[in-house]
Amino acid sequence: MTVPADRAIVDSSPPASTVSSGTGPVEVAASKTSGQENFPVGSWLLPRHLRPHIANFYRFARAADDIGDDPDLPTADKLARLDAMDAGLTGPGPEATTGIRASIAATGVGLVDCRDILTAFRRDSENRSCRSWDDLIDYCRYSANPVGRYLLRLHGQADSTFPAGDALCTVLQILNHLQDCGDDWRKLRRIYVPTDWIEAAGGIDRFFTADEASARLRRPVRLLSGGRMLRRNYAPGDDPGICDALVAQQGPNYALAKRVHRWRATTARAQGATVSMNVAPPTRTRSVVKNRALAAAYAGAYRFGVEVFEPATSNTLMAALLVHDLRNPPRSAAQVWHEEAEYAAHGGLWRCAYAPRSALGIAALLGWGAARG
Numbered sequence: 602m603t604v605p606a607d608r609a610i611v612d613s614s615p616p617a618s619t620v621s622s623g624t625g626p627v628e629v630a631a632s633k634t635s636g637q638e639n640f641p642v643g644s645w646l647l648p649r650h651l652r653p654h655i656a657n658f659y660r661f662a663r664a665a666d667d668i669g670d671d672p673d674l675p676t677a678d679k680l681a682r683l684d685a686m687d688a689g690l691t692g693p694g695p696e697a698t699t700g701i702r703a704s705i706a707a708t709g710v711g712l713v714d715c716r717d718i719l720t721a722f723r724r725d726s727e728n729r730s731c732r733s734w735d736d737l738i739d740y741c742r743y744s745a746n747p748v749g750r751y752l753l754r755l756h757g758q759a760d761s762t763f764p765a766g767d768a769l770c771t772v773l774q775i776l777n778h779l780q781d782c783g784d785d786w787r788k789l790r791r792i793y794v795p796t797d798w799i800e801a802a803g804g805i806d807r808f809f810t811a812d813e814a815s816a817r818l819r820r821p822v823r824l825l826s827g828g829r830m831l832r833r834n835y836a837p838g839d840d841p842g843i844c845d846a847l848v849a850q851q852g853p854n855y856a857l858a859k860r861v862h863r864w865r866a867t868t869a870r871a872q873g874a875t876v877s878m879n880v881a882p883p884t885r886t887r888s889v890v891k892n893r894a895l896a897a898a899y900a901g902a903y904r905f906g907v908e909v910f911e912p913a914t915s916n917t918l919m920a921a922l923l924v925h926d927l928r929n930p931p932r933s934a935a936q937v938w939h940e941e942a943e944y945a946a947h948g949g950l951w952r953c954a955y956a957p958r959s960a961l962g963i964a965a966l967l968g969w970g971a972a973r974g
Contacts, residue, residue, distance in 0.1 A: 648756075651755055651756070653700075653704070654704040654707070654708060654710075654711075654755060655752070655755070656700070657700030657701040657703070657704045658701055658704065658711060658714075658715070658748075658751055660697060660700055660701070661686070661697055661698060661700070661701040661715060662715075662718055662748070664686070664695075664697035665683060665686055665697075665718065665719060665722045666722060666725075668682045668683055668686075668722065668726070669683070669722040669723075669725035669726045670725065670789065672788060672789060676726055676727055676728075679726035680723060680726055680727075682695075683719055683722055683723055683726065686698055686719065687716060687719050689702060690702055690705065690712055690715055690716070691705075691712070701715060708755060710751065710754045710755050711751055711754075711755075713747075714747035714748070714750055714751040714754070715747075715751075717742075717743045717746075717747040718743060718744060718747045718748070720743040721740060721743035721744035722744075724740065724743075725791065728789070728790065728791050730791070730792055730793070730796050731793055731794070731795050731796065732795060732796050732797060733795050733796075733797055734795050736795065737775065737778075737793060737794075737795055738771065740793065741770070741771040741774045741775065742767075742771075744774055745770040745771055745773065745774035746763075746766070746767040746770045746771060748770055749763075749766035749767060749769065749770040750763055750766060750767070752766075753766055773966070775793075776963065776966055778793040778794070779794075780966075780967055782794055786805075792805075830959050830960070830962065830963060831955050831959055831960060831963070832955060832956045832959040833954070833955070833956065834951075834953055834954060834955055834956050834957075841938065842951075844947075844950065844951045844956075844957070845956060845957070845958070846950055846957045846958075847958075848895070848957070848958060848961060850892055850894050850895050851888075851895070855888075863878075863941075866878050866937075867937050870933070870937065870940075875926070875927065875930045875931075876926075876931075876940075877922065877923045877926035877927070877931075878931075878937070878940050878941045879919065879922045879923075879926070879941070879944045879945060879946065880941055880942070880945035880946065880947060881915055881918075881919050881946060882908065882909075882910045882915055882918070882946040882947060882948035882950075883899065883902065883907060883908075883909045883910065883948045883950060884909065884910045884911070884912055884914075884915040885899055885909055885910070885911055885912065886912055894965055896968075897964075897965040897966075897968045897969045898961050898962075898964045898965040898968060899964075899968065900964075900968030900969075901963070901964035901965060901966070901967035901968025901969075902964050902968070904963075904964060904967050904968075905949075905953050905954075905955065905960050905964060906949045906952065906953060907948055907949045907950050907953055908948040908949050909948060910946075910948060915946075918946055919946070922944055922946070925944075926944075931943070
């Protein structure tokens, strides 16, 4: 299958005669509110006097994004509505432009950034795909980087801060594409993964085959992270395979406590005592939930096949295993880790394809919205 350089793999735009289901000549019903996004909007960490301007920018971007993503709108209608929003930045326009137009007038910031993101949404409306990595980076220049630049400008930061902000926004945009690429393809026949990668994978059908998708999407993530993300959990041929699940956010006291716990159990076992050495599953304990990064990572862990238990469930499970061990003393094994692993309730962490720390950041991004709720 050959994919044109500047068009989508399949043109999903409805025919020109299709009747729009929008709510007006320009606006369509908002698909999300700020609280439903998978990123924070107008965080309390931001200066109070800037939050209304950020909210106006968000409403403008959300309205334009919904136009580009409306499956029932013909391409020509989408482009006309986006043009109306462009005009509304400096003059009369649709309701979605009223707030940002006032913000631009009050702050002198946002006109360039709003027009840049409209460039991205026009590409979306035409269902353009990215043929190469460079095409994808260029798309992010308009779809993501203007958001960071707007915030930096609004806070009075110098243009010299833009490169670092651009890099962060681009990474977050690509991760979002990877998260949603299946839905984008199924619902809109739109795809942002470089089409030359898809061709190398054997075509679009094979690319989205469930057992191949994870491996195909690993490449851009590893490229973005310099090889630090989505590393193998175990090297080929490892026996035994050692799962390194220590996380820096848990702190040194946690790591030391675990080591002392294992040391005491090993020493007691060597002295002939009956020891229950079972491993507990990942659990939403208070210490985890109060750490926002860990709470978000736990909320997104299911994306990697890892089950996180509620404290009451873990307590009941571990109590049952303790009673079992007291009634049926474990047989001594040649290595202590054999006994630890036999009845371990790892919740899928040990079977995960990726080393836990290499997937933690992505799980946190994917679970951010759920953790906030």
